[in-house]
Amino acid sequence: MSPAGGAASLDVAVTHKDHTSADGRPLRALDELRLTLPIGKAGALVGPSGCGKTTLLRLIAGLDHDYAGHIRLPAHGRLGMVFQEPRLLPWRSVADNIRIAAPEATEQEVAALLDDLSLAEHAAHYPGELSLGLARRAALARALAIKPDLLLLDEPLVSLDAALARELRDKIAALIDEKRITTLVVTHDLSEAIALADRIFLLSPRPARVMTTLDIPTPRGRLGKEAAQALETQAHDALASARRPL
Numbered sequence: 001m002s003p004a005g006g007a008a009s010l011d012v013a014v015t016h017k018d019h020t021s022a023d024g025r026p027l028r029a030l031d032e033l034r035l036t037l038p039i040g041k042a043g044a045l046v047g048p049s050g051c052g053k054t055t056l057l058r059l060i061a062g063l064d065h066d067y068a069g070h071i072r073l074p075a076h077g078r079l080g081m082v083f084q085e086p087r088l089l090p091w092r093s094v095a096d097n098i099r100i101a102a103p104e105a106t107e108q109e110v111a112a113l114l115d116d117l118s119l120a121e122h123a124a125h126y127p128g129e130l131s132l133g134l135a136r137r138a139a140l141a142r143a144l145a146i147k148p149d150l151l152l153l154d155e156p157l158v159s160l161d162a163a164l165a166r167e168l169r170d171k172i173a174a175l176i177d178e179k180r181i182t183t184l185v186v187t188h189d190l191s192e193a194i195a196l197a198d199r200i201f202l203l204s205p206r207p208a209r210v211m212t213t214l215d216i217p218t219p220r221g222r223l224g225k226e227a228a229q230a231l232e233t234q235a236h237d238a239l240a241s242a243r244r245p246l
Contacts, residue, residue, distance in 0.1 A: 003059075003060060003061075003062050003071040003072065003073050003077065008038070008039060008074070009036050009037055009038045009039055009072075009074055009182075010035075010036065010037040010043075010060070010072070010073060010074050010150060010182055010184065011036050011070075011071070011072040012033065012034060012035045012036070012056070012059075012060065012069075012071050012072075013033075013034045013069045013070050013071075014030045014032075014033045014034075014056070014059065014067055014068070014069040014071070015031075015032060015067075015068040015069040016028060016030060016031050016032070016067070016068050016069070016207075017029045017030040017052070017055060017056075017059065017064075017066070017067040017068070019055075027206075028206070028207040029052045029055045029206060029207055029208065030052050030055060030056060030059075030067070030207055030208050030209070031207035031208070031209055032209050033056065033069075033203075033208055033209045033210055034209075034210060035201050035210050035213070037074075037182060037184060037199060038182075039074045039075060039149075039182050040180040040181070040182055041182060041183075041198040041199060042176050042182075042183040042184075042185065042196055042197045042198050042199075042220075043183070043184045043185070043197055043198065043199045043200070043201060044184075044185045044186075044187055044192075044193035044196060044197035044199075044200045044201065045057070045184065045185070045186045045187070045201050045203060046187060046188065046189075046190060046193050046200055046201070046202055046203065046235065046239075047188075047202065047203030047204065047205075047208060047239070048188075048203075048205050048239065049188065050206060051203050051204065051205050051206050051208045052203065052206055052207065052208035053186045053203060053208070054084075054154055054186060055208075056208065057081075057152055057154050057184070057186055059071060060073075060150075060152060060184065061079060061081050061152055062079070073149065073150050074149050074150055074182045075149035075150075075182075076149050077149060077150070078146065078147065078148050078149045078150070079148050079149070079150050079151075079152065080142075080143030080144060080146050080148030080150070080151045080152070081143060081151075081152040081153075081154070082136070082139045082140050082143050082151075082152070082153045082154065082156055083139070083154050084154050084155045084158060086127065086132075086135040086136055086138060086139040087139065088127040088135060088138055088139060088142070089127070090126065090127050090128055091126070092126070092127075093123065093124050093125060093126055094114070094119060094122050094123050094124070094125055094126075094127070094130070094138045094141075095110060095114065095123040095124065097127075097138060097142050098110050098113065098114075098138075098141055098142050098145045101142045101143075101145055101146060102142075102145035102146045102147075105145045105146075109145070110145065113141045113144055113145055114141060116141075116171070116175065117137040117138075117140060117141050117171060118137065118171075119134065119137055119138060119141060122134055122138075132159060132160065133160055133164040133167075133168060136156060136157075136160070136168060137168065137171070140153075140156070140172070140175075144175065144179070144181075148181060149181070149182060150181070150182045150183075150184070151181045151182070151183040151184070152183075152184050152186075153172070153183065153184070153185040153186065154186045155186055155187060155188070156168065156172065156185065156187075157169055157187070157189070157192060158188075165192075169192060169195055169196065172196060173195060173196055173220040176196065176220065177220060183196075185197065190232045190235050190236065191228070191232060193235075194216060194223065194228050194231055194232060195220065196220060197216055198215070198216050199213060199214070199215050199216065200213070200214040200216065200231075200235065201213055202214065202235055202238050202239060211238065212235075212238045214231060214234065214235060216231065
């Protein structure tokens with residue numbers, strides 16, 4: 001089943017999603033997983049490694065149709081995605097990677113995106129000339145250029161050093177607030193989720209389901225330190241409880 005647009009929110013109800021093991025046995029990846037994210041809000045998927053976060057993102061993106069259930073995308077269903085690897089065309093410049101993805105974007109819009117993500121001086125550079133942090137920004141600019149109704153970010157800060165991760169996280173947070181794009185981020189980092197999201201979906205070990213939903217009252221940097229720590233402790237406790245044997 002393909003995701004459909006036109007909903008007032010991101011609405012996900014996956015009855016089950018199975019993979020096939022090397023010896024041919026079915027392996028359940030997702031089971032009775034349901035989540036809702038209102039238009040203009042940012043959500044974060046957090047769960048243990050291998051629980052199915054990226055699998056779920058691929059279903060939402062329409063890259064895998066082999067599941068039972070339904071997925072409804074917000075507004076017109078126009079989707080932008082940033083993968084764990086930047087996946088830029090290596091033979092095209094940063095600016096051309098954006099233009100190819102969004103041919104209807106004006107030169108002013110491309111220039112504004114490059115400026116927003118501190119990429120203006122790298123517009124003519126090729127992906128091989130960029131650091132991982134710059135390549136991630138270019139991939140984000142490309143995804144934003146199409147003016148998506150839903151933005152999917154798969155571990156956007158993974159493998160970056162702490163300073164670069166904070167810088168890119170702050171830029172993503174500012175763009176979420178400015179553009180009010182419905183955004184879903186996959187991360188293993190609770191502090192990152194709290195800094196970016198309006199709503200956090202805590203996933204159980206595989207087969208993944210949403211075991212707890214945490215709403216962030218004042219998201220993206222406006223939450224006090226004590227309140228952020230309390231949310232992080234609550235989330236850690238919920239994840240730890242899910243890993244304990246019955």
